[in-house]
Amino acid sequence: MRRRELRCAISLAWLLLQTASLRPPRREVCRGLIAGSSLASLPASAVPRYTDRVARSGGPGAATLETVEGPGTDGRAYGLLRLPDGARCLLASAAPSLAFDGDRGNVLAGQAVEVAVTVGCGSMRDPDDWEGLAHLAEHVTLASAAGVRLTEWVDEREGEVNGFTEEERTTFTFQLGRPDEPRGEAEEAADVSQLCALVADLFDCWRASPLPADEAVVREEIRRVDAELEATRTDPSKSLIECGQYKARANPASRWARLARGSKATLPAARVPAICRAVDELRTSGYTPLSISLAIVSPLPLSLSAAIATDAFRRRAPLLRPAARPPRRGPPPFGAGWEASPCVVERPGRYPCLTVGWCVPVDDPVAAARCKPLAVLGHALTSPHAGSASDVLRTAGIAPLSAELEPCLTARAVSSAEGWALWELSLLMNPGAERRWREARDVLISAVGVASRGVPAHLGAEAKSLALLGWRYSSRAPSAIELSRDLQDEPSPPLALLTGHTFVGDAQTVADAATDAARRALSFSEAVVTLYCPSLDGLGPLAQLGPLLQPSAYAQQWGEIGSSLPLVAAPLEPLRPTPADAAAYRRRFGSPLELCRRLVPPPANYWSPAASPPSDGPRMPALRRRFAGAAPRPREVAALEARSRSSVGLPVERLPASALSVALLPGCVGERGEISIFDGKRDNALAAVTCFRPDTPFGVVLLSLESDRPSALRAVDPAATSASAACGELWKLSVLQAIAEPASLAARCGVKVELSFHARGARLAATGGASRVGPLLLALLASAAEEEGSAAVPPDASLEMAAVKRSATATVRALRSRLGAAADRRIAAIDEASASGVRSEAAAFWRSVRGAQLLLAGSFSRADSDALVDGVRRTLLPMLPPPPAGAPAASAGTGEAEPLVRSEVLAEWGPLLYKPSYTPRPLANNLCLVPALGATLDQCGLRIGA
Secondary structure (H helix, E strand, C coil): CCHHHHHHHHHHHHHHHHHHCCCCCCEEEECCCCCCCCCCCCCHHHCCCCCCCCCCCCCCCCEEEEEECCCCCCCCEEEEEECCCCCEEEEEECCCCCEEECCCEEEECCCCCEEEEEECCCHHHCCCCCCCHHHHHHHHHHHCHHHHHHHHHHHHCCCEEEEEECCCCEEEEEECCCCCCCEEHHHHHHHHHHHHHHHHCCCHHHCCCCCCCCHHHHHHHHHHHHHHHHHHHHCCCHHHHHHHHHHHHCCCCCHHHCCCCCCCCCCCHHHHHHHHHHHHHHHHHHCCHHHEEEEEEECCCHHHHHHHHHHHCCCCCCCCCCCCCCCCCCCCCCECCECCCCEEEECCCCCCEEEEEEEEECCCHHHHHHHCHHHHHHHHHCCCCCCCHHHHHHHCCCCCCCCCCECCEEEEEEEEECCEEEEEEEEECCCCHHHHHHHHHHHHHHHHHHHHCCCCHHHHHHHHHHHHHHHHHCCCCCCHHHHHHHHHHCCCHHHCCHHHHCCCCCHHHHHHHHHHHHHHHHHHCCCEEEEEECCCCCCCCCCCCCCCCCCCHHHHHHCCHHHHCCCEEEECCCCCCCHHHHHHHHHHHCCHHHHHHCCCCCCCCCCCCCCCCCCCCCECCCCCCEEECCCCCHHHHHHHHHHHHHHHCCCCEECCCCCEEEEEECCCCCCCCCCEEECCCCEEECHHHCCCCCCCCEEEEEEEEECCHHHHHHHCCCHHHHHHHHHHHHHHHHHHHHCHHHHHHHHCCCCEEEEEEECCEEEEEEEEEHHHHHHHHHHHHHHHHHHHHCCCCCCCCCHHHHHHHHHHHHHHHHCHHHHCHHHHHHHHHHHHCCHHHHHHHHHHHHHHCCEEEEEEEECCEHHHHHHHHHHHHHHHHHHCCCCCCCCCCCCCCCCCCCCCCCHHHHHHHHHHCCCCCCECCEHHHCCCCCHHHHCCCCCCCCCCCC
């Protein structure tokens, strides 16, 4: 063994012996205990078994490790490590159970290793002479000699190195590939140690000597930065174009008005020596330990991760703290005497879009990170309740109805820096409604005014409960990037994780913060209005078209966008109608003031989940009762009965043909943890029933209505059949539109529904919180069954009928490649369909229904499951055909737990099990519970019921 390997082995063995002899206190203390700078060559036999404990060696300059509360459901342990130089590191350990391998010692399951470093230095720190310097510094850091060594080492392990620059921070991320096989403790520890050591070598604050920027590297990275800008010119993202419209009208004195990406124009090659010095100065003053937050995600125990991080990120040179300088803040982009005129942008798209933005002062960034007032304000304003902004605009014909689009109104923070946040409401409008942008603008501004009079406390409670639900049951654990960025906003160790993913404070405090944000938005700056539409025709007279952007360095970089894209900008004229024009406007559209008077604050949302965890009360057993009703083919029923009695031992009671078949299942079914069937060719799996753990409060309900009519309509395709199929699709959309308000409110809470046709009938489905899916499915069933489906069909000349026809047409056009010539016949049939024809088709479908199947899976309480089954029976049994003479009576079941249903039994439930398409779209397909909350809370990976 070489001397370096021996020194590493001895040091690590001493560390592990020390940790094995101590109890793990809540506040643990450790120092850098690993002598070698790398463990890459450490043999597995040199590492003894260890326990999850940390050496206590307190004293001045010691690193401290404190446990941090996590969600408790992601299988991780979290700790906050404070290094002696002031840097903070959030550690995440999967803490798997250790298995012993005689050859390799303790073995950990293969898991990815991530390290992220976030520094509090971004593009707002760019000097006036060097726009894009922070972006260049990020490039130079990763392209330095140390960065090249790190990248090569990570590439060998199929990993990834990346970085990105924001307004006030820069983040570097390093990830190793996930091992194909389980690895030993020493192997994992060696890789984590080597990765941390190489990452630390990128930053002067942890190096033995500074690493100045190399002129050749800087020249090459300026070329790369310029190439990135060129790629942006040719294919800018939608969000970048929208941000550019704000920057173009922002106060030129604000540093945020600059592009801040850098180019050959702002970072000229002739001044590379001076740029090198500027990069070194920026990194020396900005990349300091006190401004750095780190995150390490690995399968190692917290104690060993802390020891490795302490050794890797220790200062190897005298600490040179730069002189403290007061923050240099410029004026905000809007407000403080600078206002922006409305602007229209010609941009292709199905729906015109109106955005209204405000510059909101942020006095206390920590309080804003904890209460997230703009997220709660957006949650309040985008609610689809009766009297909401979206409801008022839909009623006026300005915004599309829920059958076409949900949500039509969204909120987001565009940017935040230097004590202000740029926040906007974005409204998608009906085609042709863009000429009514002034009405829409007034409604949105008035909605903020309603919120400024007081956001209800129940909205704060709702936001907190939704955030906790997402935090506990997210489909993914936080990444190292999220952990390191969130740590920048929270100084308190106990709140290091909670602040980034939940709301800190009671419901009234959270609601009051949102109220204050609304007041600040209205008082600090005028609204910044931008209209995006496919054509400028019909907007009335416009001022002379000017350049897209104001003359500035930013405009020189972005000026070509107007010519390279179908993008034209022009100022919109303010509304200055004559008395005659105003009278004609009121007669045609109604008074904008009257629309604003209809606005009301959102009431309490019935579908909101409880903030407390699932109850420990009685829950549905493995299988409480099972009824097999008559199927379309009696042979299948007999086979089901025989298999059930012989192989499963499951009692089966024959019911009359008009009865309802009911199956109640626990959360995880089958080896893959989902309900599925195999039809000999492929698996048909229901994605929404993926392994509900017993401690999760989710469930799914599927109701299949057995009918031959949908299959008959698919078998032949004459014009008459196309008309019937078109009417069936319009009836389905009409039913969904009839329950649009409760369905939209439920979808914001993760409860969503589906109504679809399949080969053997129709399916109604609901998924989400187990205590709420039953009522939502019953509401959908009641809407579909009332007056044999006729009650939900709107009149011919109504906004609702026009909306469902547009939605049905869009669906057919999306399937044109599969339908072929039938698509044109279907579209023509949709256009020609009448309300009476849709009602006739609905009645024909209900007359063809001969039975039903109901399946419940998940964490249902006995009371919830009984209420749902009884409600379905009361609605359906009067509509189903009468039982034949002499048929046996239905059995009520014993109520005792019975064996789990096997795949053979589930095979008979084939019509229920295919991939769902939940509504309303796109809200129901969004992985966030509520877009206004999910984007802020980094929970867009959340899957409720999936």
